Amino acid sequence: MELTNSYLEEGFPFRGRKRKKMEEFLEKNGLTYDAEIVYSVLLCRKDGEIIGCGSRHENILKCIAVDASYQGEGLLPRIVTQLVKQAYSCGISHLFLFTKPEYQVIFGDMGFYPITGTDSMLLLENRKDGISLYLEEELARCPVVQGKEAGAIVMNANPFTFGHRYLTEKAAKACALLHVFVLSADASEFPADVRLRLVKEGCQDLKNVIVHGSSEYLISHATFPDYFLKDKAGASDKAAELDLKIFGDYFRKAFHITKRFVGEEPFSPVTRAYNEQMKQTLPAYGIEVVEIPRKTSGDTVISATLVREKFLAGDMEAVRPLVPDTTYHYLVSDAGTALRKQLLERQS
Incomplete structure (x- = not known):
């Protein structure tokens, strides 16, 4: 699907209806919202529909997902870049990231290196070795x-x-x-x-x-x-x-x-x-x-x-x-x- 105009929206974290929509989006993508999240970013279409999201708890990036219809459109780097930028503004430079094993190459291109993983979970960090x-x-x-x-x-x-x-x-x-x-x-x-x-x-x-x-x-x-x-x-x-x-x-x-x-x-x-x-x-x-x-x-x-x-x-x-x-x-x-x-x- 061709990507139309979109915008980023920040939450510290989101509450109420916006959080509910984010939880539903994550569930649709096989993920669960973490109640300890301190910051989230939503990527939305012009009509307000969520097409991507990501969150941070302390120095861990998690709950990162992009709508299947928009994958391959370069949305993931946009979300992760905003999460990293916001973490740096809080004085946090050493970051960990949870994702699925199939996304290792994508996040590797963004400067994250694998530590270890299971068949369903991969942990990376932004420091080589x-x-x-x-x-x-x-x-x-x-x-x-x-x-x-x-x-x-x-x-x-x-x-x-x-x-x-x-x-x-x-x-x-x-x-x-x-x-x-x-x-x-x-x-x-x-x-x-x-x-x-x-x-x-x-x-x-x-x-x-x-x-x-x-x-x-x-x-x-x-x-x-x-x-x-x-x-x-x-x-x-x-x-x-x-x-x-x-x-x-x-x-x-x-x-x-x-x-x-x-x-x-x-x-x-x-x-x-x-x-x-x-x-x-x-x-x-x-x-x-x-x-x-x-x-x-x-x-x-x-x-x-x-x-x-x-x-x-x-x-x-x-x-x-x-x-x-x-x-x-x-x-x-x-x-x-x-x-x-x-x-x-x-x-x-």
């Missing part, structure tokens, strides 16, 4: 890791508890070297820099443990967005598979990882589903998945959820036996008190 460069930097920071077979834990630690400490101790005893990757995404109650610091402080006496930030390449909004949607009944198997493929293809090789340790997950359906997908995916990469029973305090399973509950209630006496000294000292500090106030205000 970005993930390889990140891993090289991590290895240069801790050269002792090179050439040693090792184990790994990926944790959120929101905040670091005796449960996390127990898992780390057990894993550290089961391998010569243990890498602990702390999620870098700022999508939890405790900020990423605080979570990373508390894990480092809580593990500093474990000599064969190296603590890293996970970067944007492990369980991030880019690699596994479902992890951060706590109201979901379960995780997307395809999204979990994509995240785990990155771990197997890149992190395993760089850090010589042969074991990945996880705690039993009695509470979070998303994390439990992710752990099950891990058991299915990682053995094909030569990685053994080791599940360790949760640490208890009396009859109570220690969890970060319980610690946050007691912390927000101001019941520090109940928090004390659940967390290491380093975490407790932060929680009762001025910074911890300020965070508690901020979280309570957010709740209300």
Whole structure:
């Protein structure tokens, strides 16, 4: 179909009728609208009919589609160019992009490079060899890791508890070297820099443990967005598979990882589903998945959820036996008190 006059329309994000029309357009193109989107652009005909769209959540471009009748008319570059331009105006230069595998060449021509993919999902970024460069930097920071077979834990630690400490101790005893990757995404109650610091402080006496930030390449909004949607009944198997493929293809090789340790997950359906997908995916990469029973305090399973509950209630006496000294000292500090106030205000 020949392209007539068209125009771009921006939403921050769209609401009401316009958003409804966008959701219907995406559904027609086999995509689902993401409620966490912060910016969208619509490409419309002169009569207002949507013929293309794209969106951004933080530094991830997603929900990009063009009406089948207009494909081949150069609309996709127009949409992506606007998304990139708007992201740059917000100070965001490192971008990830979700798409279908058949569009790899098209987005490659626009400066996006593949990281990994499944049969239905492809993740790209606008930095050539970005993930390889990140891993090289991590290895240069801790050269002792090179050439040693090792184990790994990926944790959120929101905040670091005796449960996390127990898992780390057990894993550290089961391998010569243990890498602990702390999620870098700022999508939890405790900020990423605080979570990373508390894990480092809580593990500093474990000599064969190296603590890293996970970067944007492990369980991030880019690699596994479902992890951060706590109201979901379960995780997307395809999204979990994509995240785990990155771990197997890149992190395993760089850090010589042969074991990945996880705690039993009695509470979070998303994390439990992710752990099950891990058991299915990682053995094909030569990685053994080791599940360790949760640490208890009396009859109570220690969890970060319980610690946050007691912390927000101001019941520090109940928090004390659940967390290491380093975490407790932060929680009762001025910074911890300020965070508690901020979280309570957010709740209300």
